[in-house]
Amino acid sequence: MSVLTTNYLTPTGREEAWRFTPLKRLRGLHDGSASVDLRHSLITKAALPSGVTFLRENLVPLAASDDVIIERIRGEASETAHLAIAADIEISEPIFLTRSNGSMDSAELSRVRISLGTHAKATVIVENIGETLLAEDLEISLSAGSSLSFVSLQEFDAKTVYTARHHAVVDKDASFRSINVTVGGDVVRILPTVEFTAPGASAELLGVYFATAGQFFEHRMHVDHAVPNAKSRVNYKGALAGKDAHTVWIGDVLIRAVAEGTDTYELNRNLLLSDGARADSVPNLEIETGEIVGAGHASTTGRFDDEQLFYLMSRGISLDNARRLVVRGFFSEIINEIGNEEVQERLMSRIDNELEKAGA
Amino acid sequence: MSVLEIRGLQVSVDTENGSVDILKGVDLTIKSGETHAIMGPNGSGKSTLAYSIAGHPKYTINGGSVTLDGADVLAMSVDERAKAGLFLAMQYPVEVPGVSVSNFLRTAATALRGEAPKLRTWVAEVKEAMEALNMDPSFATRNVNEGFSGGEKKRHEIMQLELLKPKMAILDETDSGLDVDALRIVSEGVNRAKANNDLGVLLITHYTRILKYIKPDFVHVFANGHIVEEGGPDLADKLEANGYADYVSK
Numbered sequence: 279m280s281v282l283t284t285n286y287l288t289p290t291g292r293e294e295a296w297r298f299t300p301l302k303r304l305r306g307l308h309d310g311s312a313s314v315d316l317r318h319s320l321i322t323k324a325a326l327p328s329g330v331t332f333l334r335e336n337l338v339p340l341a342a343s344d345d346v347i348i349e350r351i352r353g354e355a356s357e358t359a360h361l362a363i364a365a366d367i368e369i370s371e372p373i374f375l376t377r378s379n380g381s382m383d384s385a386e387l388s389r390v391r392i393s394l395g396t397h398a399k400a401t402v403i404v405e406n407i408g409e410t411l412l413a414e415d416l417e418i419s420l421s422a423g424s425s426l427s428f429v430s431l432q433e434f435d436a437k438t439v440y441t442a443r444h445h446a447v448v449d450k451d452a453s454f455r456s457i458n459v460t461v462g463g464d465v466v467r468i469l470p471t472v473e474f475t476a477p478g479a480s481a482e483l484l485g486v487y488f489a490t491a492g493q494f495f496e497h498r499m500h501v502d503h504a505v506p507n508a509k510s511r512v513n514y515k516g517a518l519a520g521k522d523a524h525t526v527w528i529g530d531v532l533i534r535a536v537a538e539g540t541d542t543y544e545l546n547r548n549l550l551l552s553d554g555a556r557a558d559s560v561p562n563l564e565i566e567t568g569e570i571v572g573a574g575h576a577s578t579t580g581r582f583d584d585e586q587l588f589y590l591m592s593r594g595i596s597l598d599n600a601r602r603l604v605v606r607g608f609f610s611e612i613i614n615e616i617g618n619e620e621v622q623e624r625l626m627s628r629i630d631n632e633l634e635k636a637g638a
Numbered sequence: 639m640s641v642l643e644i645r646g647l648q649v650s651v652d653t654e655n656g657s658v659d660i661l662k663g664v665d666l667t668i669k670s671g672e673t674h675a676i677m678g679p680n681g682s683g684k685s686t687l688a689y690s691i692a693g694h695p696k697y698t699i700n701g702g703s704v705t706l707d708g709a710d711v712l713a714m715s716v717d718e719r720a721k722a723g724l725f726l727a728m729q730y731p732v733e734v735p736g737v738s739v740s741n742f743l744r745t746a747a748t749a750l751r752g753e754a755p756k757l758r759t760w761v762a763e764v765k766e767a768m769e770a771l772n773m774d775p776s777f778a779t780r781n782v783n784e785g786f787s788g789g790e791k792k793r794h795e796i797m798q799l800e801l802l803k804p805k806m807a808i809l810d811e812t813d814s815g816l817d818v819d820a821l822r823i824v825s826e827g828v829n830r831a832k833a834n835n836d837l838g839v840l841l842i843t844h845y846t847r848i849l850k851y852i853k854p855d856f857v858h859v860f861a862n863g864h865i866v867e868e869g870g871p872d873l874a875d876k877l878e879a880n881g882y883a884d885y886v887s888k
Contacts, residue, residue, distance in 0.1 A: 589732035592693075606737070
């Protein structure tokens with residue numbers, strides 16, 4: 279074990295990027311006071327198909343980061359867990375990664391890389407489970423013409439603190455889709471970020487989150503349109519129930535002057551299921567050229583629709599079951615995109631349980 | 639034999655300009671197998687009567703009673719009213735995103751029957767109900783009322799009426815927005831439910847044309863929040879000829 283000593287600029291909470299985050303609950307991940315354990319929690323769940331490898335390597339970061347925790351990880355962790363999918367390989371079944379040996383006594387600083395060779399196609403599902411203090415620098419590289427569906431499931435136990443950047447670099451005509459599902463943990467802060475390096479690239483960032491009493495979940499996207507003719511879509515849906523449940527969704531989309539022909543739309547919807555919960559939703563579109571296909575955003579936060587509940591109850595369905603149906607329906611648009619029935623049903627059951635626990 | 643009894647029902651609704659009285663003492667008794675048509679001009683309170691009986695939270699009951707076989711309907715929650723045997727076919731059925739018709743129907747049937755219907759017989763039951771109403775099988779996988787045409791929404795309501803088998807059904811302007819063919823199909827569904835389940839029907843409508851398909855035993859003229867005239871089927875013919883002008887000015 280070692281203690282972080284490098285002097286990075288420790289956030290105070292006044293910075294734009296940190297203004298919503300409860301720094302005191304990060305257990306020293308942000309200011310270097312956490313003791314660090316050299317554990318590697320990310321493991322494969324089953325034998326890998328041919329053309330796929332999962333090895334610890336010394337890799338140079340794909341992209342710079344201005345996030346202080348990412349800088350700390352890069353300063354400390356030498357090895358990167360690398361899931362590599364060879365060129366021209368199409369894998370129909372999802373590749374599952376999961377977590378082992380978590381701990382709250384010390385922090386894991388994790389570096390992960392997922393890379394796809396040209397024209398490779400795969401679905402990767404990461405099951406983030408257990409009780410752990412974990413900061414992660416996860417980078418995804420999509421070579422030209424490749425296609426990845428990256429599913430990150432935050433099904434952590436109650437005490438877990440997870441801060442991460444999931445950064446995708448998307449090359450020519452490659453298509454990247456991420457689905458973030460955050461339903462567990464004390465503090466979860468994820469930066470799903472995308473940069474396009476050549477025209478014809480596309481990214482779809484989907485997510486759902488459900489925070490109950492005391493939980494803090496933050497999803498802070500950044501999509502950088504720095505090349506012409508790339509497409510991005512963002513759709514995050516959240517529900518909150520219980521005292522001091524707090525979610526933050528930030529959607530930063532930057533269309534640079536060179537990015538003519540950009541097509542982007544971002545959407546965030548929140549369902550407040552009880553009093554005392556707070557959903558922050560900040561779409562932020564910065565446009566430096568007018569020569570685009572489209573750019574837009576929408577954000578809504580509302581409560582249960584009385585008309586929907588009345589309609590369901592008028593058919594004999596109890597209030598609790600009506601609420602469960604409405605919440606399941608709200609999330610199903612995104613959950614059903616995961617494309618694995620077992621995982622989808624597990625998540626829906628977890629959402630049912632959260633709802634029941636919250637008594638909303 | 640069931641009896642739905644409405645006595646002196648007074649209902650108001652809260653608006654931006656304060657509370658407004660809509661129903662001003664409604665008396666009506668409906669027995670199993672009977673069809674009562676309630677006809678009246680727009681804004682007379684017909685839909686308020688329907689929604690008040692079903693228990694919509696928007697309406698405040700200020701007086702009177704509603705009982706089904708002696709049980710106090712007004713004291714029941716919305717789902718309890720359905721379990722007691724009441725059904726409201728809505729004029730504007732509500733969209734429920736992400737909830738499929740098949741999931742919705744099965745959840746409702748489970749709630750009303752006290753146990754989940756056996757899968758094999760249930761699938762056959764739903765298929766039969768859909769075919770009887772000329773509905774495409776793909777309907778079952780669509781989200782409840784989402785993107786439905788006006789006619790599809792009404793067929794979906796009547797399909798529920800046939801599947802859920804209530805004792806008393808209130809049909810709130812089920813004929814509105816239907817073309818002649820759809821009106822006939824939907825009416826046949828109501829008549830089947832009447833024949834199969836000895837259903838009592840409260841048929842709320844603005845126009846007489848649905849009464850050619852669903853024959854009323856009684857016709858009530860509704861104006862200004864209460865019933866102003868009652869009669870047999872011939873009263874509908876009189877309304878067809880003279881309109882509501884006589885009653886509105888009263």
